[in-house]
Amino acid sequence: MATIQDVAKHAQVGVGTVSRVLSGKGYVKAETRQKIQASIEELNYTPNEMARNLFFQKSGIVAVIVPEVAHPFFAQFVNAAEMVLCEKGYQTMICNTYYEQNYEQRYLEMLKRRRVDGIIFGAHTVLDISQYENIHLPIVALDRDLGESIPCVSVDHRAGGRMAAEELIRSGCRKVLQFVGSKRGTEVSTPANERHDVFEETMKKHGIPCRSVCAKWPTADISYYQTTAARLLEDYPDIDGIFATDLMSMAVLQAAMLHRKRLPEDLKLITYDGTNSIALTYPQITAVVQPIERLANEAVQLVVDLIDGKSIENKKVELQVVLRPGSTTMGS
Amino acid sequence: MATIQDVAKHAQVGVGTVSRVLSGKGYVKAETRQKIQASIEELNYTPNEMARNLFFQKSGIVAVIVPEVAHPFFAQFVNAAEMVLCEKGYQTMICNTYYEQNYEQRYLEMLKRRRVDGIIFGAHTVLDISQYENIHLPIVALDRDLGESIPCVSVDHRAGGRMAAEELIRSGCRKVLQFVGSKRGTEVSTPANERHDVFEETMKKHGIPCRSVCAKWPTADISYYQTTAARLLEDYPDIDGIFATDLMSMAVLQAAMLHRKRLPEDLKLITYDGTNSIALTYPQITAVVQPIERLANEAVQLVVDLIDGKSIENKKVELQVVLRPGSTTMGS
Numbered sequence: 001m002a003t004i005q006d007v008a009k010h011a012q013v014g015v016g017t018v019s020r021v022l023s024g025k026g027y028v029k030a031e032t033r034q035k036i037q038a039s040i041e042e043l044n045y046t047p048n049e050m051a052r053n054l055f056f057q058k059s060g061i062v063a064v065i066v067p068e069v070a071h072p073f074f075a076q077f078v079n080a081a082e083m084v085l086c087e088k089g090y091q092t093m094i095c096n097t098y099y100e101q102n103y104e105q106r107y108l109e110m111l112k113r114r115r116v117d118g119i120i121f122g123a124h125t126v127l128d129i130s131q132y133e134n135i136h137l138p139i140v141a142l143d144r145d146l147g148e149s150i151p152c153v154s155v156d157h158r159a160g161g162r163m164a165a166e167e168l169i170r171s172g173c174r175k176v177l178q179f180v181g182s183k184r185g186t187e188v189s190t191p192a193n194e195r196h197d198v199f200e201e202t203m204k205k206h207g208i209p210c211r212s213v214c215a216k217w218p219t220a221d222i223s224y225y226q227t228t229a230a231r232l233l234e235d236y237p238d239i240d241g242i243f244a245t246d247l248m249s250m251a252v253l254q255a256a257m258l259h260r261k262r263l264p265e266d267l268k269l270i271t272y273d274g275t276n277s278i279a280l281t282y283p284q285i286t287a288v289v290q291p292i293e294r295l296a297n298e299a300v301q302l303v304v305d306l307i308d309g310k311s312i313e314n315k316k317v318e319l320q321v322v323l324r325p326g327s328t329t330m331g332s
Numbered sequence: 333m334a335t336i337q338d339v340a341k342h343a344q345v346g347v348g349t350v351s352r353v354l355s356g357k358g359y360v361k362a363e364t365r366q367k368i369q370a371s372i373e374e375l376n377y378t379p380n381e382m383a384r385n386l387f388f389q390k391s392g393i394v395a396v397i398v399p400e401v402a403h404p405f406f407a408q409f410v411n412a413a414e415m416v417l418c419e420k421g422y423q424t425m426i427c428n429t430y431y432e433q434n435y436e437q438r439y440l441e442m443l444k445r446r447r448v449d450g451i452i453f454g455a456h457t458v459l460d461i462s463q464y465e466n467i468h469l470p471i472v473a474l475d476r477d478l479g480e481s482i483p484c485v486s487v488d489h490r491a492g493g494r495m496a497a498e499e500l501i502r503s504g505c506r507k508v509l510q511f512v513g514s515k516r517g518t519e520v521s522t523p524a525n526e527r528h529d530v531f532e533e534t535m536k537k538h539g540i541p542c543r544s545v546c547a548k549w550p551t552a553d554i555s556y557y558q559t560t561a562a563r564l565l566e567d568y569p570d571i572d573g574i575f576a577t578d579l580m581s582m583a584v585l586q587a588a589m590l591h592r593k594r595l596p597e598d599l600k601l602i603t604y605d606g607t608n609s610i611a612l613t614y615p616q617i618t619a620v621v622q623p624i625e626r627l628a629n630e631a632v633q634l635v636v637d638l639i640d641g642k643s644i645e646n647k648k649v650e651l652q653v654v655l656r657p658g659s660t661t662m663g664s
Contacts, residue, residue, distance in 0.1 A: 060447075061425070068411060070608065075407035079400060079552070082428050091442070093393070093425050096414050110423070115392075220411075222608050250612035257614040276402065276554050277609055280582035282589040
């Protein structure tokens with residue numbers, strides 16, 4: 001394979017001159033430029049991307065850090081982000097943190113060594129926020145508060161929590177339960193938690209008892225969901241309304257059917273996220289749907305703007321959720 | 333941030349000497365080595381990975397090319413591959429081809445420019461095999477025949493097809509239907525298609541009429557599955573056994589429930605792949621399960637072996653599938 005040295009030798013110029021032609025920076029005589037161009041074609045030279053990136057101090061890579069790409073929400077998010085990044089000339093590196101702080105730490109160390117041009121950060125382990133601010137790389141957060149200086153993309157989770165609560169109330173629920181991501185108050189700061197506060201508040205306002213149960217989140221561990229859902233129906237037989245994320249909702253639906261509960265008559269169920277395959281259950285579960293592809297678009301646009309040195313005016317991008325009526329509630 | 337030049341200046345040596353110490357190649361006096369080490373620590377110098385990789389002509393990156401990471405099979409595969417690659421010191425780049433030949437082409441062009449150390453290739457668009465052989469990079473194929481020289485990892489799809497057929501036969505099916513990936517004979521060469529041939533043969537051997545219906549594959553487009561499944565039940569009301577992949581199986585189950593069909597009494601259903609969330613349906617669908625995580629492990633091991641210059645003896649790695657009994661058949 002031809003190298004830049006081969007091109008320089010063939011065109012009888014210095015390597016620096018070829019480099020200036022390739023980068024389009026610095027003056028090179030038209031005649032010399034043509035000679036180099038001819039040599040490039042004759043030798044079928046393809047610029048080594050690594051060398052070129054080293055020259056520009058760019059890698060052309062954006063890292064997307066998520067807890068687990070096997071989780072449907074993150075699979076869809078990464079999928080969409082990759083497509084938009086590709087259109088904008090970037091390649092996508094994925095990093096699964098598996099909810100482990102040391103994985104998150106390791107990725108951050110790797111990223112500090114400037115392998116990537118920017119980071120979209122959607123992991124949810126607990127790390128000191130200052131660690132992100134010290135990276136000195138363009139970072140955009142997905143659903144995570146990483147301090148004032150780092151833009152965050154999310155949906156309006158407060159509206160989402162209210163929507164879910166009101167749909168269960170309209171459906172006539174008397175005693176409800178919601179799954180919350182982790183022991184509240186100890187978890188990382190994410191706007192996603194706000195939906196749980198609003199859900200609780202809304203129920204309280206209507207005098208409806210609301211229990212919040214901690215569940216591992218997010219995980220793609222199916223048997224965990226099944227065990228948790230089955231135990232729940234045994235522990236709280238009088239609950240008549242449940243608010244959960246997609247995989248847990250599927251598990252609740254399965255457990256309810258096994259318990260011969262009728263939905264929505266005996267139990268109302270509303271799910272959060274609205275990832276692709278949740279639409280394939282029977283009965284269809286009423287869902288608060290996040291616009292995952294648009295979240296990805298916004299995150300990519302922001303990180304690319306930061307890479308391009310633009311200043312970001314609006315550091316909190318909040319998209320709208322929508323209620324998709326199913327057959328597990330009867331309010332809408 | 334300190335550079336290699338800063339380190340050299342601080343240690344009062346040449347850049348080449350620092351470089352030799354960093355790379356561990358070439359002789360450097362112990363005393364000089366210690367001086368450089370001290371300067372590195374004092375200046376808190378982190379080697380620029382791009383520079384170091386350029387030095388070694390390595391990027392430390394493996395590309396995983398799939399049709400669509402939002403599809404559950406590929407989400408799980410990429411998830412597992414990333415984990416193992418990370419353990420082996422590689423980072424994972426993902427490339428979605430979206431079943432578009434020009435996307436596949438573009439990624440191959442990009443990869444030829446030596447951005448990555450190796451490729452795990454699981455896309456399924458039609459490209460001339462010689463294009464892969466010309467890449468001159470370590471490549472491992474997932475479920476795709478890319479010629480003699482390129483190792484391929486897959487499950488034993490013939491056994492999978494037989495398992496599915498025999499389970500439907502044991503369940504008493506009289507007239508069955510299977511979804512096949514695309515118009516057969518025109519698609520890319522993938523071992524996955526073999527299951528359809530064996531399924532058909534097995535049915536024929538038992539005198540059971542078998543219809544093969546073309547469906548887009550693989551796609552994460554849910555409404556496509558719903559429309560196709562609904563039309564199918566209308567077009568072929570006398571079919572009593574269906575063999576499909578996970579998302580289509582979920583759609584068939586949903587459509588069957590809407591048509592008030594009882595499973596397994598009126599309709600038997602067996603699914604292929606056995607991705608995570610398929611276990612959450614009610615009734616649970618009998619599944620031929622691919623060991624997706626093990627497929628990823630094998631693919632990663634092979635590509636790393638190739639990167640390390642090892643020769644691969646066994647170029648066809650074939651893993652076993654297992655039958656997971658559900659409530660949509662009654663054979664096992």
